[in-house]
Amino acid sequence: MLLEVEDLHIAYGDIEAVSGVSFGLEQGELVSIIGANGAGKTSILNALMGVVGVKKGRIMFAGKEITRLPAFRRARSGMRIVPERARIFPRLTVHENLLVGAYGLRKKIDLDSRLKWLYGLFPILEKRLGQPASTMSGGEQQQLAIARALISSPGLLLVDEVSMGLMPKLVDGVFDLLYRLNREEGLTILLVEQNAVASLEISGRAYVLETGSLVHQGPADKLAQDPRIREVYLGH
């Protein structure tokens, strides 16, 4: 297993947001965790990245325990996140944002060819290179956040609510891109989404999270057929 999570508990003060979640990802999988607002999806991703503390449990990544590792060490071991609401560096230019994504990797990656590849995926970024990132639209910022994560050629990409605040046409584009990155480049992706329809469509497997616990799991196409899930998350 590339990522293995055992009995993960996350609490903010006395309030437990995630209570005893266990799941895992194999190399090359695209897995999604779907659930309603406030179910604890973002908490799980933040705990995986190391920006939120773990109360109890164990996280294994690429054969090593990372439960207590600071975020920057996890990033260096090949984990990257596309955070909720993009969180690009607003006053840095688009180009600088991309470079920061490649921080510490100068010798490990071919920066120029990596940038060229990203401009192919996101043509808008090449046009905006010298512009402060804050001047871009929400959709463009989301693309920049994805590019900032991809430039490092991560071993595991965590994607947090990428559909939030995007217009439907852009959502399709982003999900299509994630699908292609997974199938064509073999990128392992853990997707956390409120948009159950779109994420189940591209995922191999999925988990359903309800108030801090995983209540269903299985192949994404099976879950999409499950009447209980259809009723709650797919609206019919």
Next chain:
Amino acid sequence: MSGYLITIATIIVINAIVVCGLNVIVGYAGQISLGHAAFFGIGAYSAALLATKAGLSFWAALPLVVTISSVVGLLLGLPSLRVKDDFLAITTIGINFIVEAVFLYIPFFGGALGIGGIPRICLFGLRLKGFSFFLLCLAFLVLVMTACWWFTRCWAGLACFALREDEEAAASVGISPVRFKLLAFVAGTAMAGLGGALYAHYMRFISASDFSFPVSITLLSMLVLGGMGKLWAPLLGAVILGALPEIFRPLVEYRILFYTAILLLMIRFQPSGLLGDESLARKVLAKVVPGGGR
């Protein structure tokens, strides 16, 4: 140039050096500091003691002074790593008061009498005073600004900028917040120490109140006025806030009131400073000189 003008110009240049250090900490790395005068003072006191008690020349003492300032900056920076924003501001104010109290109450530092009899700086057998001392300070300012310019173009600078913009997002791409905050503290306090050494050898008498909390506010006002994170901001801020009180001599009693008003007005109307990307000054400049706004 008259002696009066040279004195003002020299103080402006020394302040600009110290504010360059503050710019690294606040402007580049985004770590608010309201206690920068403490490190200015540590530089000045180290230089004064090494010159008067150890009998070292300015040049022999300078590497030591800069090292002492940055090591103390590192040590005092360590507890600051545990706090952010408002709490960091309060912590740095505390640091300023503690350092000032140490200078004031420990006899080794001269107590309330301060340290006098600090010798002039000699260069090639020449005792520097007046205009030649001003030129020496100017040379150091060029050195410090070159270092700052280089810092903004290297990977470490970029890492600091990212940290300033969003600490969590920066950590999530592999930037160690601890490492780069400390780097900024060390570089910034080293520059403050250099400024302090020049100040001690220029005034030739220093006392604790030269490095009190209001001085920190003055230094921060210079930076905010010029524009945090901009290369030329420390010099511009130091020139304006150094020259204005001289021009408006009768207002000198109200200097702190005046600085505070400037700080508040800038924060309210021009938060990015005179050199900031969306500042009024830049817009006017862009209209007068084609391309001058950049």
